[in-house]
Amino acid sequence: MKTRILTGLVLGLFMISGMLYSFFTCLMLFVIICAFSHQEWQKNFLINESKLTKTIYTVFFLVCLCILIFVEQVSYSNKLNEWLPYFNGSVILLLCLFGIPLYLNKNWKFTQSWYCGIFYIYFPLIAGIYFLNQDFETNRWLILGLVIINWCNDSFAYFTGRLLGRTPLAPSISPKKTIEGALGGIAFGILAAYLLNIYMFQQPYPIEKIIVLGVAVCIAGITGDLYESKMKRLAGIKDSGNLLPGHGGFLDRFDSFFYIIPVGIFVLSI
Template identity: 30%
Template sequence: MKQRIITGVIGGAAFLTLIVVGDFPFTLLMIVLATIAMWELLRMKQIRSLSFGGIVGMIFMWILLIPEFIVSLDWIHLQRLELFLLLIVVLLALTVITKNAFTFDEAGFVILASVYVGLGFHYFMYARFLDNGLAMIFFIIVLVWSTDSGAYFAGRAFGKRKLWPEISPKKTIEGSIGGTGLAILIGSVYVMFIPIFTSWLTTALFMVVVSLTGQLGDLVESALKRHYAVKDSGHVLPGHGGILDRFDSLIFVMPIIYLLGFF
């Protein structure tokens, strides 16, 4: 527990500081975290990072992740999504060329993992660099952390009905409701001092969406770990597991709220 607290305080302080600093230091942090998260996913699948599949997976993820101001693709006259789709076709062709030494299953995993990690951290950066990006990022973090805390304490105090025992045996429906309730409560206090949206209805909808999709993101990672029979995604953060264990909710939330037009 002591190690967990120390890691949480130091890591959390460093993370929040770099969010405030923004610019290149924050971008570099996102690239490092995404690279570690991708490595953790490849490790779950038992794909070595320096293998063909591992290198391709990293390249796919970086294509989706890295902002245009760092690496421009103007010289090949392709948008990032177009290049990504082209590489998917090439990757699938390689399953034939290699006579299934690189399997269709591995190709599918690499594609899905790169989208999961790459877009998740990409839209984290995207949100930070909006005009109200700092306030928006902290609002999202407050909602996700409040949901986690509320779900934990409500689950321990009132939890009786299992939410999804096949995926995460300890999570309960009461905990989920408590998590969303605390997120709305603390989020409402936050926007009283730092308004994000002009409409209260939009604010309320945003809080509910972030809380619920954050919980779904946590379940997605739990399903991955259960499928591949691992306890934690990694051991980068002593007492906390891996990067995916800490950022599973956030990187799942970001693309969804972007697609729903909240940014």
């Protein structure tokens, strides 16, 4: 537990500093998350692919990252910014479409999972970069707010589940998660969103939107967690990696992060 807490504190400090210091550090933070998550996805979930195919995927992802890094230097037009909610809506839809088979079909083939990795890891973070580039001074606090809401949801869902948990949420995927814990996490997630709207967001939003934001981000975080848990069960592994002591791998730590980014941005943009 001490190792987990220490790693969490260091990781939290690293993420907060990276998100707030400058757009470049935030971009590099996203690139690091992408790179290590892609490596773990390829190692654990592309077990039926040849080495050549895996190499092609890696080159493809690296090219996408290079394009992203260079393209972000260009000032985006207002017309492009208007399409951001539609892009995020499409990403959310794709995440749902590619996630549903994992819950319905136990014999889902890993030979199909390479494109799930694109939608699960890269598209959400690309959406985040576009959002940050619109107005970094304002939107960096919003992205950090989404992360804090998710942290509160995750933490209080754990404690509420330990105290009051009785009804399994998804016993075949994550036996320890309970409906009571999820509801407790959502309640504290809404409270976190409310407080962030008062004390941290530079442009306060209507209370109705904040409630929707809190609920949506919490549900998205839970879904992302269950999605990765299902993938690990199908792969027969406990953790996606061991780079983060006490937490496992990058996919273990950022599984919900990939879901909350497009969902949160979508709610804030409409």
